[in-house]
Amino acid sequence: MGEFELLERIRRRLPPPGPEVRIGNGDDAAITVPPGATATSVDALLDGVHFRREWSNPAGIGRKALAVALSDLAAMGVRAGEAYVVLGVPSDLGEDACLELLDGMAALAAETGTTLAGGDVTRAPVLTLAVTVVGHAAQLDAFVTRAGARPGDALVLTGELGGAAAGLLLLEAAASGSPIARQLEPRPRLVEGRALAEAGATAMIDLSDGLGGDASHLAAASGIGLRIETAALPLEEGVAEVAAARGRDPLELAVNGGEDYELLAALPADRVEQAAATVGERGGTRLTRIGEVVAGEGVEIRLPGGGRLPPRGFDQLR
Amino acid sequence: MGEFELLERIRRRLPPPGPEVRIGNGDDAAITVPPGATATSVDALLDGVHFRREWSNPAGIGRKALAVALSDLAAMGVRAGEAYVVLGVPSDLGEDACLELLDGMAALAAETGTTLAGGDVTRAPVLTLAVTVVGHAAQLDAFVTRAGARPGDALVLTGELGGAAAGLLLLEAAASGSPIARQLEPRPRLVEGRALAEAGATAMIDLSDGLGGDASHLAAASGIGLRIETAALPLEEGVAEVAAARGRDPLELAVNGGEDYELLAALPADRVEQAAATVGERGGTRLTRIGEVVAGEGVEIRLPGGGRLPPRGFDQLR
Numbered sequence: 185m186g187e188f189e190l191l192e193r194i195r196r197r198l199p200p201p202g203p204e205v206r207i208g209n210g211d212d213a214a215i216t217v218p219p220g221a222t223a224t225s226v227d228a229l230l231d232g233v234h235f236r237r238e239w240s241n242p243a244g245i246g247r248k249a250l251a252v253a254l255s256d257l258a259a260m261g262v263r264a265g266e267a268y269v270v271l272g273v274p275s276d277l278g279e280d281a282c283l284e285l286l287d288g289m290a291a292l293a294a295e296t297g298t299t300l301a302g303g304d305v306t307r308a309p310v311l312t313l314a315v316t317v318v319g320h321a322a323q324l325d326a327f328v329t330r331a332g333a334r335p336g337d338a339l340v341l342t343g344e345l346g347g348a349a350a351g352l353l354l355l356e357a358a359a360s361g362s363p364i365a366r367q368l369e370p371r372p373r374l375v376e377g378r379a380l381a382e383a384g385a386t387a388m389i390d391l392s393d394g395l396g397g398d399a400s401h402l403a404a405a406s407g408i409g410l411r412i413e414t415a416a417l418p419l420e421e422g423v424a425e426v427a428a429a430r431g432r433d434p435l436e437l438a439v440n441g442g443e444d445y446e447l448l449a450a451l452p453a454d455r456v457e458q459a460a461a462t463v464g465e466r467g468g469t470r471l472t473r474i475g476e477v478v479a480g481e482g483v484e485i486r487l488p489g490g491g492r493l494p495p496r497g498f499d500q501l502r
Numbered sequence: 503m504g505e506f507e508l509l510e511r512i513r514r515r516l517p518p519p520g521p522e523v524r525i526g527n528g529d530d531a532a533i534t535v536p537p538g539a540t541a542t543s544v545d546a547l548l549d550g551v552h553f554r555r556e557w558s559n560p561a562g563i564g565r566k567a568l569a570v571a572l573s574d575l576a577a578m579g580v581r582a583g584e585a586y587v588v589l590g591v592p593s594d595l596g597e598d599a600c601l602e603l604l605d606g607m608a609a610l611a612a613e614t615g616t617t618l619a620g621g622d623v624t625r626a627p628v629l630t631l632a633v634t635v636v637g638h639a640a641q642l643d644a645f646v647t648r649a650g651a652r653p654g655d656a657l658v659l660t661g662e663l664g665g666a667a668a669g670l671l672l673l674e675a676a677a678s679g680s681p682i683a684r685q686l687e688p689r690p691r692l693v694e695g696r697a698l699a700e701a702g703a704t705a706m707i708d709l710s711d712g713l714g715g716d717a718s719h720l721a722a723a724s725g726i727g728l729r730i731e732t733a734a735l736p737l738e739e740g741v742a743e744v745a746a747a748r749g750r751d752p753l754e755l756a757v758n759g760g761e762d763y764e765l766l767a768a769l770p771a772d773r774v775e776q777a778a779a780t781v782g783e784r785g786g787t788r789l790t791r792i793g794e795v796v797a798g799e800g801v802e803i804r805l806p807g808g809g810r811l812p813p814r815g816f817d818q819l820r
Contacts, residue, residue, distance in 0.1 A: 213541035223531035
């Protein structure tokens with residue numbers, strides 16, 4: 185099957201485009217009329233670096249690639265709009281697997297209101313995905329960047345931590361357990377991100393590199409310090425067991441593991457309750473207050489006994 | 503060097519952002535306020551598929567990746583806005599080469615008024631680039647799609663053909679000659695695309711797959727037929743010599759070669775002269791009338807003696 189036929193088969197399987205999209209797949213470019221301001225982010229996932237083909241079915245890989253990209257939009261507090269997908273196909277990946285992969289992506293697109301508006305298909309030595317996502321907001325001030333946190337703000341977290349790292353340990357050991365779903369199927373917190381933005385979040389980031397590293401990014405961008413209480417960190421179910429079985433500290437998985445794709449947000453302390461209620465009403469995950477914003481710089485991760493954990497991030501190129 | 507340090511070094515080298523960009527590199531997403539409608543396109547380039555590292559310096563590879571993506575915006579007749587870049591770095595490509603590559607891209611970005619507004623850096627088995635470009639126009643009707651050509655329209659072409667295919671032959675033979683520049687440094691015809699749009703182009707496409715294949719796409723999208731006279735096709739300098747030296751037909755290189763990244767446009771016959779004059783005034787390349795739009799379907803490529811060439815395209819996956 186050639187590129188043109190594959191593209192044509194892909195196009196026929198896509199759900200109908202969203203309201204901003206005037207011309208979708210099939211021309212030189214997709215044409216949209218954004219309703220106000222846009223947020224754009226791009227993420228690449230490669231076999232052997234970000235996933236392994238033997239651990240996932242093609243649909244799961246497609247789903248994860250879009251989820252990871254959408255997580256950045258969740259962290260800006262905006263509505264998902266369009267996605268543009270590069271698919272690099274190795275010689276041992278057949279036509280059916282390509283279409284399955286796109287189906288997995290299209291399913292998450294439909295769930296999140298994202299239009300798959302364009303892309304490029306090429307040969308590649310390993311399965312390669314690059315997803316560019318565009319989110320929309322009516323006004324510029326609807327976006328929540330990393331840079332607005334103020335001393336006195338509360339620090340809240342969506343969902344649970346450590347599951348992705350624990351899942352990775354299980355996958356590497358060819359074992360099974362519930363954290364595997366987190367590693368293979370991260371969920372972009374779009375509902376939570378918008379609710380936090382509406383509740384007055386002053387800064388927000390998604391946890392792709394790990395809580396410690398991403399908290400450091402938020403602190404540096406906002407020009408403030410962060411204090412995180414490890415006693416407050418919500419561990420995903422099964423993480424403690426996986427860590428115990430492998431002689432690892434569950435806190436290490438929660439703080440440095442990466443890929444949990446939860447949101448870390450700063451917001452005025454008197455808004456936390458309202459934010460949690462709004463997230464709950466909309467079917468979102470739980471919100472946990474894990475610390476606070478302080479004057480100064482850097483991230484202090486405090487252990488119950490008075491000790492400190494070093495805030496290390498997960499770094500792709502190391 | 504880790505991902506974070508490389509990203510920081512990249513950021514410091516980028517030219518200042520354009521007027522649409524409110525928040526650029528460094529947050530979860532770039533934020534823009536598009537002035538009207540946007541055109542978005544994505545292109546991937548991989549070592550061994552779309553270029554070879556031994557044929558180019560890193561700056562040239564970066565330049566080509568952006569040029570190929572911008573060519574799609576040229577074919578919509580819009581102004582270049584932002585670019586988002588995925589850079590997949592193999593283990594044998596050093597930090598300096600990565601920065602050189604970005605410098606080459608940034609140079610073309612500056613020349614074309616494009617803002618490098620975001621990206622992602624990851625490990626990869628071979629040097630991998632994916633570039634998403636966003637173009638802007640005040641109104642929806644300013645875009646020229648592939649779909650508007652009408653019987654009676656003239657068919658015009660920017661610049662010259664066959665150079666990229668001839669350059670590839672030279673590179674494969676490790677020879678030298680002027681068509682090599684076309685293969686290694688395609689020029690996106692942004693000035694020409696906007697001038698053609700303003701002159702009333704009814705349909706437009708850029709020649710990435712080859713004149714025959716891309717003309718077929720335009721004909722199918724517009725629901726009309728195209729008649730192209732090979733006698734009118736402008737061959738790039740040196741193409742005839744390269745073809746002769748290798749026992750190839752220069753017309754084959756011009757019609758089926760691909761990667762020339764010239765624009766093929768349909769427009770009312772009485773507008774051709776004005777369009778050519780406008781392109782010339784703005785320092786663009788020459789415009790050649792190479793045929794016409796006819797009722798019916800398909801592409802007829804007519805030889806001077808009365809014969810026909812089959813319109814074949816270049817297909818990435820074959």
